Amino acid sequence: MLKPFNTIYFDIVNSCNARCPYCLTGCEKQSTVKMISPEKFEAVLLKLRHEGVLEEKCVISLYNWGEPFLHPKLDELVEITNKLDIKYALSTNGSIPHRISADFVKNLDHIIFSMCGFSQESYSRIHGTNFESVQKNIVKLVTDCRNSGFSGTFSISFHVYKFNLDEMPLCQKFADAHGIQFKPYYAILNHWWDLEKFAKGELDVSRVHEISEELIGLNEITAIMKKSPRPYSCSQHDLLIITENADVMACCQLPKERAEFSCGNILTDTIDSILRKKRSVPVCKECTELGLAYYINHSLITPPEHKKSLTQRTFSLKRKIRKILQ
16 A cells, blocks of 8 residues: 655646746756646646645645746636645745735645845845835735635744844845744755755865855855764655646755656556656665765754744744734
8 A cells, every 4th residue: 555645736837927046947958938727736736646645645746846826727726625635835036926816825824935034135146036026026925825814824934144144134034924834944956956966065166165155054054964873764765746837856955857756647657656666766875975965954953043033933933923813
């Protein structure tokens, strides 16, 4: 009997409108924007459910590499999750407004806002979008969701760079004012080819210098890799990563354009064959032996100064959210 997954990432679109220089999607734009059709989306979910792959309480995250609000038929996809009574989640850069309704939030579990700072200077440097518009879109989306009956969580994943440390308190204040969880993490090198080369000590010195000028956590990669236990069972095996083509990827970090990283297609291959291949993709063995797999699963590092006050702030925020929803 198949073990059901309780964590599934389903990219509904292969593109993102942000221009993040350390993200594979941001710095290597797709020549063609591809997205899953509502018909294929439903067929994938039905097969996963029929095969027992969908855990009863599973929340499907409609993102991995792409920006979900770019999908012109997002509401139709949401209708399908409602029809099948499947919970879903979104992660967005907040630059694209969307009309919210009671149907939209019916099975919505949570929304994550990815922010690269709290000034236009930071946004021009990383996302390349309009900071003022992002703020307005976030506030409106949060307000409209709550007015439509949503009582789930919103959080801001604040990417901490060397140049935006002083903006962290400003973003925290913004989050608190609107009952949003504030979760700062050191920005990561979210680019497989650079990451793999760095782990092997093969990344060009000039590129290492360029990255280290902005990323705080670059030196943490090697330190965390050295902590990898032997043997190590990568937790990516417990995640199901699905692309807009219904392909299953071995890992959330691997570029989906490379056939050797694919484990098969949900609609054309058997689930058994896909899951067998998922544990035997050649790149996974090398990644684990390097200690890179351990790093990938432990790469989100909270700045120490924020971690100290996190427990008290979480308690205060819960009280604030309860008042907002009353």
